[in-house]
Amino acid sequence: MDQVNKANMPVLDHFWMPFTANRQFKAAPRLLAQAEGMYYTDADGNPVLDGTSGLWCCNAGHGRKAITQAVERQLATLDFAPTFQMGHPIAFEFASKLAANAPGGTDAKLDRIFFTGSGSESVDTALKIAIAYQRSIGQGTRTRIIGREKGYHGVGFGGISVGGLVNNRRIFPQIPADHMRHTLDIERNAFSKGLPRAGVELADDLERLVQLHGAETIAAVIVEPMSGSAGVILPPVGYLEKLRAIADKHGILLIFDEVITGFGRLGTPFAADYFGVTPDLITTAKGITNGTIPMGAVFASREIYDGLMTGPEGAIELFHGYTYSGHPVACAAGIATLEIYEKEGLLTRAADLAEYWQEALHSLNGLRHVADIRNLGLVGAIELTPREGSPGARAYEVFADCFKNGLLIRVTGDIIALSPPLIIEKDQIDTIVSVLEDALKRAS
Numbered sequence: 001m002d003q004v005n006k007a008n009m010p011v012l013d014h015f016w017m018p019f020t021a022n023r024q025f026k027a028a029p030r031l032l033a034q035a036e037g038m039y040y041t042d043a044d045g046n047p048v049l050d051g052t053s054g055l056w057c058c059n060a061g062h063g064r065k066a067i068t069q070a071v072e073r074q075l076a077t078l079d080f081a082p083t084f085q086m087g088h089p090i091a092f093e094f095a096s097k098l099a100a101n102a103p104g105g106t107d108a109k110l111d112r113i114f115f116t117g118s119g120s121e122s123v124d125t126a127l128k129i130a131i132a133y134q135r136s137i138g139q140g141t142r143t144r145i146i147g148r149e150k151g152y153h154g155v156g157f158g159g160i161s162v163g164g165l166v167n168n169r170r171i172f173p174q175i176p177a178d179h180m181r182h183t184l185d186i187e188r189n190a191f192s193k194g195l196p197r198a199g200v201e202l203a204d205d206l207e208r209l210v211q212l213h214g215a216e217t218i219a220a221v222i223v224e225p226m227s228g229s230a231g232v233i234l235p236p237v238g239y240l241e242k243l244r245a246i247a248d249k250h251g252i253l254l255i256f257d258e259v260i261t262g263f264g265r266l267g268t269p270f271a272a273d274y275f276g277v278t279p280d281l282i283t284t285a286k287g288i289t290n291g292t293i294p295m296g297a298v299f300a301s302r303e304i305y306d307g308l309m310t311g312p313e314g315a316i317e318l319f320h321g322y323t324y325s326g327h328p329v330a331c332a333a334g335i336a337t338l339e340i341y342e343k344e345g346l347l348t349r350a351a352d353l354a355e356y357w358q359e360a361l362h363s364l365n366g367l368r369h370v371a372d373i374r375n376l377g378l379v380g381a382i383e384l385t386p387r388e389g390s391p392g393a394r395a396y397e398v399f400a401d402c403f404k405n406g407l408l409i410r411v412t413g414d415i416i417a418l419s420p421p422l423i424i425e426k427d428q429i430d431t432i433v434s435v436l437e438d439a440l441k442r443a444s
Contacts, residue, residue, distance in 0.1 A: 008043040030403050035062035051432050052410045053421045056260045057291030060340045061421040067292050067336040074332035083326045091326030094334050103272035103282055112305035114298040115326040119259035119285035120154025122296035126281045127158040128320050130220035130253045133304045146209055146221040150182035152229035153257050162222050180205035184233045190372045193358055199236030203243045210250050220253035225271035228260035231415030232374045232381030240277045254279040263287030264422050266377030267351030290337045295330035346422045350378040360433045367440050380418040394443055401439040
């Protein structure tokens with residue numbers, strides 16, 4: 001595919017694009033015009049294999065008619081209704097269905113659902129719930145949140161504060177937070193297949209920060225079970241279990257950011273299920289509606305919910321919410337999405353493909369510029385050696401080359417990230433790796 005035909009190109013001046021080098025993009029735009037199944041179609045009618053589930057969100061692939069029909073019915077029935085001191089049936093219905101599929105099963109009791117409009121909103125909501133809960137149980141001095149280097153938790157002020165990507169934090173004020181070290185250790189764990197073996201001791205950073213700040217000041221620790229946006233950074237074997245134990249020891253809540261890993265990405269419904277570690281709060285978005293209607297949700301434990309249900313019965317227990325919390329059309333899309341996941345077994349399908357996916361990705365080991373390959377479930381990353389004086393340029397060149405040849409990948413710095421829809425077939429995995437291999441060989 002060459003640069004988009006000018007006859008098919010809209011005026012580009014007015015849309016200030018997010019997380020985009022706007023001048024670079026508008027000089028050579030890449031426009032997606034349609035989507036169905038595993039493929040986009042660009043503005044000139046060329047197919048583009050989706051190697052990224054859109055933006056980690058279209059887990060069931062594109063153009064799912066059941067979701068379209070559910071949204072259409074809901075728009076015709078009830079397009080919007082408030083959820084401030086009011087309610088509408090479908091929000092309660094969707095919350096009940098999510099609760100029935102909650103991480104950790106019924107014993108975990110992570111079945112109290114607070115709806116949001118995005119992953120960023122889910123994170124800020126979880127942080128506020130954590131601080132409010134600590135206050136409600138007489139721990140009002142616990143206002144600090146612990147995050148992790150290279151963590152990505154959206155772009156709200158809370159999310160950038162606990163996140164560990166410097167460009168997100170550089171110019172904005174932040175809430176009280178501190179950070180554990182990240183778990184990326186290429187020197188010891190390069191080309192690991194699945195979870196890296198070295199690094200469990202990094203969980204002790206939480207203990208170190210307790211000693212620095214005092215447990216009585218720390219409300220919660222938030223981590224992605226698998227860091228996606230920073231370039232598929234995996235937890236070492238035993239790391240999350242150790243983090244849970246340290247948090248319990250000091251009365252600190254554990255929050256899993258599962259905006260990416262939720263809804264089948266690792267071959268289980270949630271990463272909490274994959275690792276067998278139950279947090280106190282889980283943030284979700286993206287796959288909750290298959291990316292069709294913006295929505296997110298926080299799964300909270302009953303203990304946290306009940307801890308906030310105090311005071312006079314007429315008092316608002318948590319002074320927080322959004323106009324679009326539990327939006328009826330988003331709920332309709334979410335229910336239809338859950339039904340597709342269940343009917344097609346998509347919440348566990350990645351487990352069946354994980355080994356094939358792993359071997360296909362690691363076949364690229366040995367190619368020039370490839371410094372590391374990481375994988376888990378249906379997620380993969382290929383880390384490239386940076387070009388001297390131009391960090392990120394080599395991966396961007398591969399990204400543009402792949403798009404030109406009919407494959408959508410994602411790059412962050414010099415890391416290529418892959419997260420295809422869970423409906424992918426083995427021959428499409430082969431195509432992804434083949435196109436990538438050719439692009440890597442061409443990269444200067």
